[in-house]
Amino acid sequence: METTLSIENLRVEYRSRDLGESTKVAVRALNLRVGQGEVFGFLGPNGAGKTSTMNVLLGFVPPTSGTARIFGVDVREPIARQRIGYLPEQTYYYKFLTAEELLRFYAGIFQIPKAETEQRIDAVLKLVELDHARKRQIKTYSKGMQQRAGLAQALINNPDLLILDEPTSGLDPIGRMKVREIIQRLKSEGKTVFFSSHELGEVETVCDRVAILHQGELKTEGRVSDLLREHSANLEQIFLNLIGFTSQP
Amino acid sequence: MNTVWALANVVVLEMVRRKDFYVLFILTVLLTGTAGSVNLFNDRSIVRYLKEICLLLIWVSGLVIAITCTARQIPAEREHRTIFPLLAKPVTRAQFLLGKFLGCWLATGLALALFYLFFGLVSASREHSWPVANYLQAGWLHWMMLGIVIAFTLLGSIVFAAPSSNGTICFVCSAGMLLLGRHLNKVALSLAEPLQSLLYGLYFVLPHLELFDVRDLIIHNWELIPWGVVALATLYAAAYAAFFLFAAWLIFRRRALN
């Protein structure tokens, strides 16, 4: 299988005055490979280092050491981002724009030709079910609608790799189900999806493979079915065990 | 370049859809109207006084619009986290800064055009003439001056964390330069040594915003400035704006975003 995303020996440290000039290691010695067409779940509790890893993948933060590549291109090159779509955590899109205008703006950045832009906008708005609200300013959107607008912007360039940071967090059960459906649709179109989550139930149903991160360290990685068989437990129990949490009897 | 335009377009749309610009415009119209209604006789000196008030309001509004619009751009991108989906696309940090600069500058230009149109109407209602070329020169130089201010404010928004303090600092610096710029060398002469050289140095290094203030040209309907001089002033403004933008890029280029 062709490799879409690879991370080698990644280490991410934060050094800041707020921390009293000490350093905080967010990710250490991380190695990962995601193959083409896979749905990969990047799991871990809050503060595990999921967002930090994604920040490196998108070139927001330089790695302290190690490398990351997308389609074989070092993530420090802006061109590495031509074929990816990214959904960040908790983003409040330009509230004075309508969904349509927002997508037209992002399409402009990808230099998508005009006629194709309108087609893409129609397609992604239909996919995320925002067609009815496309001419309304984003400030009138509910939280779930904003999240779906975010998904729409991540899909505008018809990317081959999607990087989604907690795409379902803060959504109600219906919103979560819709996001899961969209992920499954993307998989059926042959896209690679790399997404983080701490909600394990949903991960089991959509992921091919998962990695579990805790305090910046990779605890385990593998096919969901293999993990379930090896540990003869469900993903949630495996997760709690790996991060050293034992429930009170 | 398309990328830069796309970014600039959003900034202009933001200004058009926000209320602050309209508030300043209406305030200027109301204040000028009030001042004008006092003038019952068509006395030439009073027309001048009216034009002076209107232009002063336009200059203050221009500074406020340019600085507030620019100062909030990058902090808002970070606070609303839109900078993440944006820079996750094939946008370089240089394009990001240029787009923001261009957008703020164009938006300010639109606002100025409207303000000068109003000034033209006020003036024409009393003097029954339209010295279009004079307005063009005065408006153009004003816009170029604001280009320097916008580039400087953008740099400030990267250096200083708090947007409000950046806005205040930029406003004080710009207004200070406009009022005192031409006297800095004389003030320097009256000071003791280390300060004298310092202020003298500043006199040569800082952009002389007051050079762009040709309000007299349209208050007194003076002869046009030679176009060559206007072109030189434009170059002067472009050089300073480019310098500030370059400095902003040097700082922003490697900054980690999180």
Ligand SMILES: Nc1ncnc2c1ncn2[C@@H]1O[C@H](COP(=O)(O)OP(=O)(O)O)[C@@H](O)[C@H]1O
């Ligand atoms: N800008 C920052 N400065 C200092 N520490 C940070 C910063 N961002 C994140 N961290 C720390 O890095 C660790 C990993 O954070 P993060 O990657 O956001 O985790 P996750 O996304 O898995 O919840 C956390 O302990 C967090 O406190």
Ligand SMILES: [Mg+2]
């Ligand atoms: Mg996170």
